[in-house]
Amino acid sequence: MEYSTDLLNALVLISNYVLIPAISYGSQLALGAVGVTLVFGILRFANFAHGEMMAFGCMATIFITWWFQSMGISSGVFPTALLALPFAILITALLAVAIDRSIFSFYRIHKSRPVTFVVASVGVMFMLNGLVRILIGTDEIIFRDGQKFLIKAGVFKKMTGLSEGLALKQTQVLTFVLAVIAVLALFWFLQRTRTGKAMRAFSDNEDLALLSGINPERVVLVTWIIAASLATLAGVLYGLDKSFKPMVYFHLLLPIFAAAIVGGIGQPLGAILGGYIVAFSEITATYAFKKFIKYLAPGDFVPDGLAQLLTTEYKFAVSFFILVLVLLVRPTGILRGRVL
Amino acid sequence: MSNNRRAVISFSIMALMIAIVGFGQSWNVALAIVNLCLISAVMSMGLNMQWGFAGLFNAGVMASTAIGGLTALLISYAPVSKAWSVGGTSLFAALISLLLTIVAGVLVWKKTAKGKKRSWRMTAVVLTGYLFMRFFYEQGTAAIEAVDPAKTGFLGGMGLPIILSWFAGGLAAAGLAWLIGRIALGLRSDYFAIATLGISEIMISILKNEDWLSRGVKNVTGLKRPVPYEVDLQQAEWFIKLVHWFYGTAEDGKSLSANVMHEAMQLSAGVFVKLCYSALFLAVVLIILGLATRALNSPWGRMMRAIRDNETAAAAMGKDVTSRHRQVFIIGSAVIGISGAMLTTLDGQFTPGSYIPLRFTFLIWVMVIIGGSGNNLGAIIGAFITWFVWIEAEPSALWLVSHINVFLDESNPLRQHLREVAPHMRMVLMGLILVLVLRFRPKGILPEEAPDRY
Numbered sequence: 001m002e003y004s005t006d007l008l009n010a011l012v013l014i015s016n017y018v019l020i021p022a023i024s025y026g027s028q029l030a031l032g033a034v035g036v037t038l039v040f041g042i043l044r045f046a047n048f049a050h051g052e053m054m055a056f057g058c059m060a061t062i063f064i065t066w067w068f069q070s071m072g073i074s075s076g077v078f079p080t081a082l083l084a085l086p087f088a089i090l091i092t093a094l095l096a097v098a099i100d101r102s103i104f105s106f107y108r109i110h111k112s113r114p115v116t117f118v119v120a121s122v123g124v125m126f127m128l129n130g131l132v133r134i135l136i137g138t139d140e141i142i143f144r145d146g147q148k149f150l151i152k153a154g155v156f157k158k159m160t161g162l163s164e165g166l167a168l169k170q171t172q173v174l175t176f177v178l179a180v181i182a183v184l185a186l187f188w189f190l191q192r193t194r195t196g197k198a199m200r201a202f203s204d205n206e207d208l209a210l211l212s213g214i215n216p217e218r219v220v221l222v223t224w225i226i227a228a229s230l231a232t233l234a235g236v237l238y239g240l241d242k243s244f245k246p247m248v249y250f251h252l253l254l255p256i257f258a259a260a261i262v263g264g265i266g267q268p269l270g271a272i273l274g275g276y277i278v279a280f281s282e283i284t285a286t287y288a289f290k291k292f293i294k295y296l297a298p299g300d301f302v303p304d305g306l307a308q309l310l311t312t313e314y315k316f317a318v319s320f321f322i323l324v325l326v327l328l329v330r331p332t333g334i335l336r337g338r339v340l
Numbered sequence: 341m342s343n344n345r346r347a348v349i350s351f352s353i354m355a356l357m358i359a360i361v362g363f364g365q366s367w368n369v370a371l372a373i374v375n376l377c378l379i380s381a382v383m384s385m386g387l388n389m390q391w392g393f394a395g396l397f398n399a400g401v402m403a404s405t406a407i408g409g410l411t412a413l414l415i416s417y418a419p420v421s422k423a424w425s426v427g428g429t430s431l432f433a434a435l436i437s438l439l440l441t442i443v444a445g446v447l448v449w450k451k452t453a454k455g456k457k458r459s460w461r462m463t464a465v466v467l468t469g470y471l472f473m474r475f476f477y478e479q480g481t482a483a484i485e486a487v488d489p490a491k492t493g494f495l496g497g498m499g500l501p502i503i504l505s506w507f508a509g510g511l512a513a514a515g516l517a518w519l520i521g522r523i524a525l526g527l528r529s530d531y532f533a534i535a536t537l538g539i540s541e542i543m544i545s546i547l548k549n550e551d552w553l554s555r556g557v558k559n560v561t562g563l564k565r566p567v568p569y570e571v572d573l574q575q576a577e578w579f580i581k582l583v584h585w586f587y588g589t590a591e592d593g594k595s596l597s598a599n600v601m602h603e604a605m606q607l608s609a610g611v612f613v614k615l616c617y618s619a620l621f622l623a624v625v626l627i628i629l630g631l632a633t634r635a636l637n638s639p640w641g642r643m644m645r646a647i648r649d650n651e652t653a654a655a656a657m658g659k660d661v662t663s664r665h666r667q668v669f670i671i672g673s674a675v676i677g678i679s680g681a682m683l684t685t686l687d688g689q690f691t692p693g694s695y696i697p698l699r700f701t702f703l704i705w706v707m708v709i710i711g712g713s714g715n716n717l718g719a720i721i722g723a724f725i726t727w728f729v730w731i732e733a734e735p736s737a738l739w740l741v742s743h744i745n746v747f748l749d750e751s752n753p754l755r756q757h758l759r760e761v762a763p764h765m766r767m768v769l770m771g772l773i774l775v776l777v778l779r780f781r782p783k784g785i786l787p788e789e790a791p792d793r794y
Contacts, residue, residue, distance in 0.1 A: 046530040103775055115397055115529050116778070119709060122702050123774035129698065130767025137761055250697070254541060257534045305478065313549045320538035324523055327531060 005162065010295035012164040016153075022276070022283045024172040024241055027179035030275025031234035032252065033259035034186065034268050035227040041203035041266035042223040043104070045117035050231060050256065052128035055249035056095065057232025058239040059136045060088035062143045069145070077147040079171070079240055088236070089229045096228035097221060099124055108220070125250075132246050141244040144171065171241045182233055183272060186226065190268065195222055203266060251316070255282065258319040262326045264333025273334060282318045285309045343789055347717050350785055354724045361732070368607070371614035373731050378621035379682050380723035384707040385628055385716055386675030391705075392714035392788065393636060394668040395648035397529045400520065400536030402700035403543040404673040406692070407516050408509035408680020410547060410554055413690040415505035416563050417497035423487045424495060427552065430480030434473050441469025484552040494555045503566040505681045506624070513677020514670045516543075521666040540701065547692035554692060561689040567616035570609040583608045617686055624682065625720065628675055632716045644668055645714070676704075698767075703730065706770055710777045712784025721785055729773070733766035740765075 032054060039047045047053075064084035074080045103124060107116050150173060153165025190196040195218070202209040202219045210216060235249065242248075259278045263270025288306035310317065326333060362370035383401065390396040444465045452458040485493045524535035547554045554560070573579045587604055635641050647654040647661055655661050684690050703726065711722020741762045748755045777784065 046534065103779070106779060115395075116782075118397065118530060118533065119705070120775060120778055122705060123771045123778065126698070126702065126706075126771030126774065127768050128771075130764045130769075130771065133764035133767065134761045137757065138764075251541075254534070254538050258538075261531070261534070311549060313545050314542070316538065316541045316545055320535075320542055323538060324535065327527060327535070328523075331527075 006295045008160075009162050009164045010292050012156075012160075012162055012166050013292055013295065016164065016166045018280075018283050018287050020168065020172055022280045024175040024237075025283065026276035026279030027175045028234050028238045028241070028275075029252070029255055029259050029279050030272040031179055031182060031230045031237070032256040033263065033271035033275045034183070035230040035234070036256055037260045037263070037265055037268055037271040038199075038223055038230075039227050040260065042199060042219060043108075043117065045114045045121065046257065047227075048118060048121045048253065049099075049124040049128055050227070051249040051251075051253040052125050052132065053092065053096065053228060053231040054235030054238070054252065055132045055246050056128055056235075057088055057092040057228070058235035058244055058249075059132050059246075060091045061085055061232065061236045062136065062141060062239075062244060064088055065143050074145065077170075078174075079144050079146045081143055081145075081236055081240060082174075085233070085236055089232045092232045093225045093228040096224040100220065100224050105220075129246070129250070136246070138246055141239075143244060144240050146170065169241070171237070175237045175241055178233065178237060182230065183268075186230075186268065189226075195219070199223065254316055255279075255319040258323040262322055262333055264335035267333065267335040270333055270335035278319045278322060281322055282315050285318045286312045286315055343715075343786055347721070347786055350721050351724075354721065354728070357728060365735075366607075368610045368614065371611060371618060373728060375614060375617050375621060375686055376683075376731075377724045377727045378618065378625050379679050379686065380704070380707060380727045381625050381720040382621075382628060382679035382682065383676050383704045384711065384719040384723040385625075385632055386672045386679065387704050388708050388711075388713060388716060388719035389632065389635075389668055389672035389675065391708055392712075392719070393641060393644045393648065394665060395529075396665060396669055396672075397533040398536050398669065398672070399533040399697075399701055400538075400540035400543075401676055401704045402695055402697050403516060403520070403536070403540035404513040404676035405680035405683065405700050406540075406543055406547055406695050407512050408505075408677035408682075409684035409690055409695075411509035411512045411677070412502055412505040412681040412684035413554065413560055413563065414497040415500050415508050416502035417560060418499040420487065420492045420494065420496035423484045423492060423552075426487060427480040427482075427484035427495070430476045430483065431552070434476035434480060437469055437472040437476060441465060441473065444469070481550075481552040492555075493558070494552050494560075501566065502564055502685050503620075505685070506678050509681030510674040510678040513680065514674040516677075517670045517673030518666070520673075521669050525665050525669060526662050537697065537701070540697065544692060544695045547695070554690065557693050559689060559691045559693070563684065563688050563690065565688060566620065566685065567613055570606075570613055573609040573612060574605050579609070579612070580605070621682060621686075624678065628678075629716055629720065632675075636714075636716065703770065706774045708784075709774060710784055712786040712788060714788030715784070715786045718784050718786035718788075725785075726770070726773075729769060730766055733769050734763045737762040737765035 032050065035053075036047060036050050039045070039050070061081050061084045064087050065079075065081045068074070068080050068084055073083065075083050103120055104117060107120060147170050149167060150170050151166060151168040153167040156166045157163070190200055198209065198214045199219050199222065201212070202214055202216065206216075209219075238248075238252070255278050256275075259274035260271045261274070262277055263272065263274030286308065288308040290303055290305070290307045293307055294302050358370050358374060361373065383405065386404070387398065387401055390398045445462060448458065448461045448465055452461055484495060487493055520536060520539050524532050524539070527535060548557050550556065551558070568576075583601075583605055586608070587601075643654070643659060644664065646657075647659060647664055651661050707722040707726040708719055709722070710726065711720065712718025738759070741758045745755050745758065
């Protein structure tokens with residue numbers, strides 16, 4: 001009897017600190033990685049400005065949220081940011097298309113090497129980085145409102161009588177639900193609509209697609225709109241879940257790239273898979289399993305240290321380690337994407 | 341316009357700009373900019389070898405800079421003997437376990453046939469090794485970090501003159517580059533960029549968190565200088581004489597009031613120290629420029645450009661592309677490592693928190709691209725222009741904001757906001773310059789020259 005309580009405690013502990021955070025973080029990474037992978041599949045370059053695009057989208061959302069709040073508009077238990085999201089997506093998509101028209105399209109016409117695109121995206125990264133900071137400053141902003149918790153740790157403890165609490169934040173559920181909806185919509189679009197099919201054809205074989213009369217500019221336009229929308233969504237969900245700090249988004253670039261490559265670059269499904277793999281590994285590797293082992297181990301055994309593989313500061317190392325492992329063992333990624 | 345004339349003109353304009361800062365703001369500011377321009381020039385020459393000569397997209401410039409900086413710390417700081425005595429043995433044991441694990445791992449890998457058996461044995465070896473290593477390591481670091489944590493709490497260095505670290509920093513960066521090259525070279529450009537970016541981030545998190553090695557975010561200050569200190573200078577007789585001579589007064593200084601003289605003394609001491617640094621840095625820049633130019637014009641440089649322009653053709657001619665890439669990656673990183681050590685020397689402190697990729701990787705990229713990739717002088721002028729803009733953008737933006745603020749009400753929150761965010765103008769400016777140069781002058785200010793002889 002006592003052991004089964006311990007087992008339940010261990011399960012709750014692991015869901016609270018590993019499972020739930022990893023699922024929401026993984027969804028955020030997955031949304032970002034799908035954007036990176038789409039841009040890569042169609043435009044054939046790694047977009048270093050993607051992290052800053054997420055920051056820009058989140059910033060736009062915050063401004064609109066503030067405006068709504070000042071007018072007294074809110075969405076009850078849900079964060080007001082959800083109402084602001086469609087408008088922010090529109091703004092970010094317009095920005096992405098404007099950037100493409102003014103900067104990237106030139107190199108496309110001149111058939112420049114992919115590396116030139118990457119360098120140009122570094123320039124875009126600088127500009128967006130500065131722009132976001134000029135508009136909103138560098139401070140940490142919490143723009144979450146509405147109900148914070150779906151399940152509170154204390155209530156859960158009382159309800160179940162377990163000594164471990166389980167907290168479920170609304171943003172965590174929202175993240176997962178919205179990510180699933182976005183991904184389903186994306187796949188429906190890619191598989192069923194004419195434009196989606198054109199995009200896939202373009203990604204598979206550019207020359208053949210052009211030969212069959214697909215308008216490349218249209219494909220590129222739609223790609224940027226989708227990438228910007230997903231970037232905004234990912235940025236806002238990350239900001240809602242934690243908080244908005246402009247500098248964080250640059251650091252998200254590495255796990256996002258890792259997710260895209262691990263899943264197979266150019267493969268949206270792979271990017272989602274990669275996002276969860278990276279998130280789970282990061283959180284598992286940096287979680288201290290001391291208590292978990294204490295519950296599971298027979299008797300009163302308690303491990304000496306924290307039983308933590310890596311300290312939390314080495315999160316980057318985990319995504320990078322996975323990246324290298326995949327590049328060495330299976331360079332095409334799990335779902336056989338393109339080799340760069 | 342020939343490249344030579346263009347070089348002369350652009351360097352003259354640069355000198356003029358610095359002179360304007362010297363007369364307008366102060367010579368201390370102007371020389372501080374020059375010193376960092378010279379260090380940046382070394383960085384951009386290093387990156388230029390990798391990108392301009394060989395076409396390697398290295399997004400991990402920061403890793404080389406940081407390890408150069410760490411070397412400066414490890415060479416110059418006095419050893420903390422107590423930390424060594426309490427934690428040295430354990431750390432040594434951890435190192436031995438690491439080496440033994442690697443040896444055992446390699447042996448198992450070679451002796452066992454591929455299959456399940458090998459995977460199991462490898463896992464067992466790695467796990468055992470990890471447990472032993474972790475045990476000794478935690479014991480050692482805990483003991484070291486407990487030694488007078490407010491002042492030291494780390495192993496310290498070797499207590500040698502810091503200038504030695506300029507060589508050692510280059511060597512250390514070369515070693516790291518070899519390691520990175522083993523992992524990442526052979527990947528195509530985008531993967532290589534992402535992999536190097538990742539390694540540089542890991543490098544910085546190691547420096548931030550391994551307190552026993554670098555004191556982490558607690559920083560190490562007060563590194564010994566290779567040049568005199570201002571305070572000593574103001575006491576030194578020859579320097580006092582020099583200042584008096586410079587200001588055109590008699591030796592007793594009667595014609596200048598004591599107050600004026602005191603100020604002049606302080607200013608001159610600051611300027612003199614900075615000039616000493618400038619001389620040292622300039623020497624490094626000139627040596628590396630000489631070597632790099634020779635390398636670029638040699639058969640080796642031709643081979644590198646051939647590999648850059650067409651890898652397949654170069655491979656068909658019997659050139660080993662990957663090992664050439666590794667070679668130039670190591671050399672370039674070594675040069676960047678030297679600059680990292682120089683930077684820490686100039687700062688007199690090692691602050692891991694100050695390493696951010698935007699400043700230490702991508703800004704160097706801007707330098708190389710706008711200067712002219714593949715041209716060494718171009719890398720230098722690019723470094724000068726970029727650093728000058730980077731520094732002077734902030735006062736210019738503040739000046740601009742103060743003029744806009746005239747039209748705003750005192751209580752307008754926008755006023756305060758504008759003042760706070762003005763420094764970020766330089767990010768936008770940098771991006772804009774990079775994009776514009778890439779679009780309208782993709783070869784940079786000083787384009788790459790085709791050598792005369794083929």
